[in-house]
Amino acid sequence: MLGGHKVQSLTCGYCGSVLDANDEFKVVKTFKDLKRPYCPVKIGMRGRIHGVDFIAIGVLQYRDNDLSTWVEVCLYSPTHGYAWLEYGHGHFVFSRRTRDLPEYDGVLHHKSPFVANGYLFKTHSIYDATVTFVEGELTYLAQVGDRARVIEGISPPIGFSIESKGNEQEFQLSEYLVPADAYSAFGLDADEARARAQVHPLQPYEPTSLTSGLRLSGLLFTPVALALVLYTLMLGSGTALINQTFSAKEIYGKAGAVTHQFEITDAQRLISLDLYSSMNNAWGFFEVVVKKSGEEIFSMGKQISYYSGYSGGESWSEGSTDAHAYFKVPQAGTYTLEISGEGGTGSTGRRPQARAISVQVREGVKVSRYYLALLVLSALAWGAGWYSKRRFEAARWDEDDDDDD
């Protein structure tokens, strides 16, 4: 016998005979043609878990309502008593009996909370577990076909189960073991471990280094980018230098239009040029020449086109009624803008629409688009980490992404 005095049955894994340890090892029942399930930890193996030496003394295989199966290895320590090592789909869970009674209101159902052993658990599964294989020494008279009603609560990596058999109820406190640690505990080669399938309810979320890095950078840069965006939006509009409106006759005339003079005080500061027109179903192309003391510094072309209509019961529009440009001047001083334009209406008209053009120049603007891009990218990075965890938790609860839970 490998176990202590609480061993109550011994089952032969070859002939399937169940022997009652309390009745001179009389054969209680015999189960033939049982197929031994796979488990890397076998009867007789010794291992060390949390600093305590255990020996594997018995094996049970269970099947639940969904026909999913798993193995539970009964472990014995002369100093720490009996425990269970559950193995299924590549996952390991270490469980031992607890005397703490769970506290909850009413009846437990899916996701109901309850408290036990100082943890707050959420009910994860309620199912019937049926024994399909027995071998070795166990602390009770276990037989193939025995059935227990199980309620499992999770607080990953810790779990709590309530097992009811007949008029008996037993409580187990469980802990998820990283497979490499479980293999190492029993002196097994972790390289031979079978890959983990599915997400175990108690499995802690372990982000990859990529998702960790993305999430961390997102956490770091998102608030920074947001602050910069807000700063540029609130304080980055600059100082207005000119705000003039020209008639279509002036802009589209042969001579074009010339703005008032304006002073640029700091050549290092960004200048913005905004053109606006209330044209509709028309376009205008404007050449803007920047002059300092009458001398051309540089020129640029900007286009405004806006079209709208009503088709198939819906309104539509395309284009924009304004145009923008940002530039810097080589030196501070007095500047003017000369603006000349051409335009048309519709798609083929060559006569510009008789709508005024507003011109505004501001000094010291701050462009938020780059910070906005940083905000979007960093938020996406953080979101990638969040989504990875969200998917993991959905798999833990066996929920589809489309579920509302």
Place this chain on the structure above:
Amino acid sequence: MQLNCPSCGSEVPHQLQYAKLVTCPSCQVTLFLEDDVVKNAGERASIAAGPSIFSLGQPFTHRGVSYVPHGRIRFDYGKGFWDEWWVSSDTGESSWVSVDEGDIAIEQPLSLNGAAPTFESLMVGSNVTVGPQNLLVTEKNEAQCIGYEGELPEVISVGETHQYVHLSGHRGLLLTIEYADDGTHIYKGLWIDPFEVNA
């Protein structure tokens, strides 16, 4: 007051004036004090050595409290045995630590207002109210002393039997009722996790 062993004459440890049973350090006979006279308790059944978290005189801690085991009694309950360690804590309290293959509980005597339920009235699996507590009867059995060692707060004999019932409550609460010839004794304590014991 100096006390001497009636078997070998050696000076008896002074703890005898506080504990009820002590072991003579010279001849290992168990001694007890009655009417200021040191008496031989008779041959004590030695407890077979085996793996244990606890050992006499070796301190251990649980949740920040330090304890020292002074004595041990072994009881047989038919299907197996358990040990009752008499320990004192660094807070000055004495307790009993019962150990049965990893099932460990720390208990102290409890004075109950009113009578305790009788042994016959309690059924395993039933709920019972004791004082303000609503408890579940989890074990009911009879135990026999099969050995003891060290210092103990009571005189006990090998072969003594008593009936007992375990009642469990929330947060590991344990109530043990012992029905002995000298009366009913109640102990209250907690089941503890052996992984939380540091020895």
